[in-house]
Amino acid sequence: MDTKTEIMDLAEQLIRSRGYNSFSYKDISSALNIKNAAIHYHFPAKHDLGKAIINRTRLRFAQHISEWKTASPTRQLEQFIATYEGANEKELICFMGSLGPSYKTLPESMQKELTAASFEIRSWIRIILKAGLADGSFSFNENLEEKSDAIITSLLASLIMNRVTGENILASIKSVIFTGLQREAL
Amino acid sequence: MDTKTEIMDLAEQLIRSRGYNSFSYKDISSALNIKNAAIHYHFPAKHDLGKAIINRTRLRFAQHISEWKTASPTRQLEQFIATYEGANEKELICFMGSLGPSYKTLPESMQKELTAASFEIRSWIRIILKAGLADGSFSFNENLEEKSDAIITSLLASLIMNRVTGENILASIKSVIFTGLQREAL
């Protein structure tokens, strides 16, 4: 693997485990047995690295939802939640949960990428919920946009709460999400 | 107001707007027209300040829920959500949303306080939901503990997403929470 990719992979891991403002070039250079200057060659400033990572995440998300496209709404939502489960196993939180809280401290280029990512994710979930309503696999009373945001916020924070509590909050949230998409027929 | 309280108030604001690792003693000393050494007198190490703030938040929460005690479950939950609305107006996120993501970077004393706080909040919401089920003001199909965690995670992350999106996600989440506590009678 080329150095640039290795740097990005490790930086992403560091961001999602410690936060953007809590990792340094030294963390990367020492782990990869290179020098800080080598990182600066690939990413002149730290925010260039940060921006590149968010952008790559956006591209990966676009690839994912494209691959999932033919599956049922339920299955697509399961696939989406599976990415959180994968993160959880690696003891990582999602990039939105890591970068969002420190939004105000981020350089503008990173803020823009992050905001763009948030709209892409939110609009995708809306589409999935709408499709589920249309084919009858989902049923709920809440406003569709609001329900969508309730789903992503609870997923985002579940990874954070997993750390703080030491419990598997994500599993609980997953259960609540699917129960909440099946309005009971009495 | 005494200096110690002023320091804590400002530090809390800084933590909840920028994060624990992204504020410095200089931010506080310059704003209060004192010197860094004065802060070190009251809080020898930064983590002493951090711990004190979390502990104060725990005490305040205990006071709040004690004051709310006689109100209906619905009203108590509204009061709780009102604290998020208050934070939102001041452009602050909750302390759990700020400190949780950087949990791994925090000194042990702060981690313990944070974890203790999480259990206090979660157990309170469980009590409220249970009371609401008992008196018939709430109705839902989900497991009570899981439903409780879904509520606090969505609230926590709504403040974060407000920043990233520039929208009022908290209002949406509030709406979804109350709708989700009224299972429809068909």
Add this chain to the structure above:
DNA sequence: GTCTATAGGGGGATAGAC
């Protein structure tokens, strides 16, 4: 593309005077 060397600033923390 990676290195050495270094600049320049900011961080938390402490000693001792007042």
Add this chain to the structure above:
DNA sequence: GTCTATCCCCCTATAGAC
């Protein structure tokens, strides 16, 4: 209880050799 002065470490970033 607050100050001045200072220490030491880590940070991001750049210049120039290889």
